[in-house]
Amino acid sequence: MSSIRDVAKLAGVGVGTVSRVTNNSGYVAEQTRKKVEAAIKELGYEPNEMAKSLIANNSKIIALILPTIHHPLFSKFAYHVEQVLNANGYKLLICNSNFEVEKELEYIKLLNKKVIGGIIFITNSNINDYLSENLPIVTIDRHLSNEMIYISSDNYAGGRQAAKHLLSKGCSNLGFLGGFPNVETEVHKRKQGFNDFLTDKNIPYTSFEEEDVIEDFDKYIEQFWNKHSSLDGVFAVTDILAYKLINYLHSIGKKVPEDVKVVGYDGIDLFDISQTKLTTIVQPIDIMGEAAAESVMNIVEKKKVKHKYILPVELRQGEST
Amino acid sequence: MSSIRDVAKLAGVGVGTVSRVTNNSGYVAEQTRKKVEAAIKELGYEPNEMAKSLIANNSKIIALILPTIHHPLFSKFAYHVEQVLNANGYKLLICNSNFEVEKELEYIKLLNKKVIGGIIFITNSNINDYLSENLPIVTIDRHLSNEMIYISSDNYAGGRQAAKHLLSKGCSNLGFLGGFPNVETEVHKRKQGFNDFLTDKNIPYTSFEEEDVIEDFDKYIEQFWNKHSSLDGVFAVTDILAYKLINYLHSIGKKVPEDVKVVGYDGIDLFDISQTKLTTIVQPIDIMGEAAAESVMNIVEKKKVKHKYILPVELRQGEST
DNA sequence: CTGTTAGCGCATTCAT
């Protein structure tokens, strides 16, 4: 690979001039520019980005830390993040944390090592203690500190809509199927919205959650139904839980939506893979990804950043209610 | 952020010594090492990776170029690639090409710019002309040149198995539902295997493919069925096509597998989202990801590399046959 | 307008 000096020599100019040409900065005579460009072409010269970053003391690489990229919601999110970043000359690094704090911390270190310039963070870990203020980090569905930018869908409104919808469909025995709320995330507000809507109307409902993470989801669903088999309307906190519940109900001879109606949350894309279209609260995951990308870039470039994005959700009518 | 000089000053040693400590290279007295390590801790020093890469003239970042990360097969592949890379101190960059050649070329340039050290490539583009030999590139399902390493599942065997399976299930009117084979990829061998198995036995079948990429997949499926509505056994070249076909058949009142049996190819993960489990040829996408990651790393580190990985597939019996 | 030079943070000789 040829360096800036090779180009300078071939073009018969100084390295400063070459730098000015490749960066379109400062003055350079049209004649000289032509000579330099010719030399660049002849040598197939490409500026070494490492050297540039070393001087600029920054990196145009953004890391996306998430539990696993192998999840339809996250991979769609990642897609949109990458599209926006790339349009602005940034690159996207992916880290599957698998919920391991050590791996998350490792990537935070890359911030100091200047490998990456910023982080978009989807996590349930308690990493507050490890984070100093004013780090170029954007979190999703998580309000870590007052300083930190975060983005989420309107979980609270979504919970309310789910309750309202189930009622409007004639359900009288409502239930909430939650996950593992061991950490305080914005996702809790789904339940809160659901609860508040019903409580305001003095309508009782049952709730099922599990403090400890359970490996076997099918067992989890079974436990849920064994305890609450009289329900005729369920709000599942994620689409995947909703689908699993529907499959379970079918397996025990219950009909959806006739016997039980189910509403999910997320709006994951299915590529026509599912036969029953799920009624669900759709997050604008594309917009969320774009907002996340723009926010990190703004932090990195020290521009103004909105501290908080709460994006509107929408109920999509499917065949499960 | 503190630099190596700050550490040297605080520890009362030269920068060379600090370098020797952080890299565990050369001799350094136990006493001195302790002093240096103390200084490092006190300052929270992290070596600047940019500077290291500049000297080493390499990058421990690998790029994965694929059509879109928002596809269940690719995102699973990416997951496993990242796991292996990360275990070896490498990082993974994601690029959604959306089938655009320009974007693919842009990332190949990053190789020269030293931003990345290698590429794992999933593409249909004709990029041969742009690629010089001996680039640290591994391709998936694509045999670009004799020099280039490639990895794929045993598409040919998969095609044969699909044909054999449909016959064994009693189908007598077989069809192949293909995609857009405008470029020569290993995927063609799925059809070849299917064809050869049937031709050997003198069993006729019909084939449906489209040269130009069609945006509307549903229309594509409809066209297919309108032309070949007498089929009772179909091998769809991908799972997604298979699912779309099944949904279409249901919509026109056909029963699967009673009226028509369908076999797919890929074995994409569904997280219990689908009710009908598809019978399909399962690619070992996890192993493929791991092999891809190991291959690029070996190229980057100039170790021995196997030129070709053809990984075995397996038919998974579902409810669609 | 352009050439020269210092220095980004680090690894690596080379004396000592």
Add this chain to the structure above:
DNA sequence: ATGAATGCGCTAACAG
């Protein structure tokens, strides 16, 4: 065993 000096490829400041 260790400190000083040199240079990786580049940008920015400065002199001309």
